[in-house]
Amino acid sequence: MIEVRNLTKDYGSRRAIDSLNFSVNKGEVVGFLGPNGAGKSTTMKIITGFMAPSGGQALVAGFDVFEEPLEVKRRIGYLPENPPVYGEMFVKEYLEFVANLKGVEKSRISKLVQQSIEKTNLGQVQNRLIQNLSKGFRQRVGIAQALVSDPDVLILDEPTVGLDPKQVAEIRDLIKELRGQHTIILSTHILPEVEATCERIIIINQGKIVAQESLSNIGAMAKGARQVTFRIRRNSDELIGRLLALSGVINVVKGATPNTVIAEFNGQDEVIENLSSEVVRAGAGLLEMHSQAQLEDVFIKLTYGSVDQ
C-alpha cells in the first residue's frame, strides 16, 4: 500500500532523513518510532504529499506522491502533530467541511460524518465551537477529521498527545478496531502505545532506519542484560542467594524500598520464569513483578545507544 524508496529530505545543509526504504502492506498497522527530531514527522509529511522529498520516491496505492499528489491525497487521512482545526467552526460543520474538501461523494457525507463522530466519541460536543473545546477533544476532532473521508491509508502523527489516560485507552482501542479496514502508520515516541496497537515497528534515528521488525521479533533484538523487579512480602538474604544461584542471573540487589528485589539477568523469558517460580518456592510472598519492557530496551539501545558508538 505504501512504498518508500531511498527517500531523502534535506533542509538546507541538514539532512533530515537519509535514504529511507520501507513498505507497508494493506491493512497493516505500523508503528513509526524514534526520538524527537529523528525525522518521523518529515517522513509523514512527504508520504501525505505535504512536502516533496529531495530525493527518492514514495508511492501510496501505486501513485507517486510527487507526480500524482491528488490521487494520493484522495486516499489518505492525515492527523498532523497539531490537529488542523478551525476554532470558529462547529465540530460537525468542520467534519462536513473536511469531507467536502476530501472529495467524498455528497450522498455519503452525512453518514461518514456521523460514523467518525461515533468512533471518536464526539457525540456530546458535536454542536459546539471547536475553540471552546479542551485539548483532548480537539485532538479527537483531529482524529475524526482523518477518518471522515474513510481513507485507505491513515497517517497519525502522535495521536494521543494531550489526552487523559481514559481517552488514550479509547484511542488505542479505536486504532485496534480500524486495523484491517485501513492501512495505518502511527508515529509516536510513546512505547506502550506501539505495543498496544502495532503489528510491526520501524525505528528511525537521525534520519535513518535502525530497525524494522514485527513486534514479536523485537524481543530477540534485546541483547545484553535485562532487569526484573519483584515486590515481595518477606525479604531475606537467603532469597537473594537462591536467586543468584539460578543460571543466567548476573546480579540480585535490594531495591529502593525494603520489600523490593531487583534481578539482573542475561537471556530470554525462561530466566524470568525460573526467577518467579524460585521466589514463590522460597515462600517470600510474591506481590508483584515487572520487567522493563523489551521494546523500551530495544528502543533505547538502538537510538540513544547508537549515539555513544
Added chain:
Amino acid sequence: MRGFLTILLKDLKAFFGSPVFYMVAFLCTLVLSWVFPIQLAQFSEMAKNMMFQPGVPQQQLNIHYGLFLRQLSYLNLMLILIVPALSMRLLSEEKKMHTFDLLLTSPVTSLQIVLGKYVASLGAVFGIVLLAYLYCAWTGFFATFSWPLLTIAFMGLFMVGAVYAAMDLFCSSLTESALGSFVMAVIMNISIWFVGIGAEVSDSQTIREFFEHISLNAHLSSFVEGTVRTSAIVFLLSVVGLFVFLAERVVESNRWR
C-alpha cells in the same frame, strides 16, 4: 471545482459569520453617516446659490463630481485600510493554526485554495462597496442623476478593491503573522497609487506612456466618468491575475521547499 467551492463557502462563512466584518462595516457606516449628509448639505447649498458663485467650477455643480466622487474617494481611503484587515488572516492564519496542513494534504490544487480565498474576500469587499453605494443610491429619492454612471463608478472602485484584495492575499501568503501581513498590505495598497508618478519625471515618450498606462488613477478616472474602457478592465484584471498567480506560487512552494 468542488475544492474551490468548498474553500470559497468556508471562507465566505468565516467572513460573514465573524464579528470582525460587522465591526468593520459598522465603523464604515459610522464615518460615512457623518460625512455623507454634510457633503450632501454642502452640495445642495452650492447648487441653490450657484448664480451667486461665479467662481465655482462647472464640474462641482454636477452631483457626480460634487458628491459621488467624494464618496468614492472616502471609500477608497477606507478600502486601503479595510481590505488588509479583512484579508490579513486568509493564509497567514491557516499557517499559524496549522490548518494549512489540512488544505495541503487534501485533494485540492494550490490554485483552488488561492482562488477560493480570493473570491471569498471579493465577497467581503463587495459588501463594503455596497454599503457606500447605498448612501448615493438613497439620494435618488430627492435628486435626479444618471444611475448607470453612478453604478459604473462604483464598479470601478470595486475593481480597485479587487486589486487590493489580490495584493493583500499575496501579502497574507508570505507570512505567518497576521499583523505583518496587514502592514505589508497597507503599504502595497498605498504605493500602487504612486507608481504612475514616474510619468512626471521621465523625458522619454515611451516610458511616460508606460507609466501612464500602469497608473491606477488614470484607469479609475475613466470609470468615474462612466466610461468602461477595455484597457482599464484588462489592466485591473492583469494586476489581479498577477498577484493571485504570485500567491498561488507561494502556496505551491510549500510543497517543495
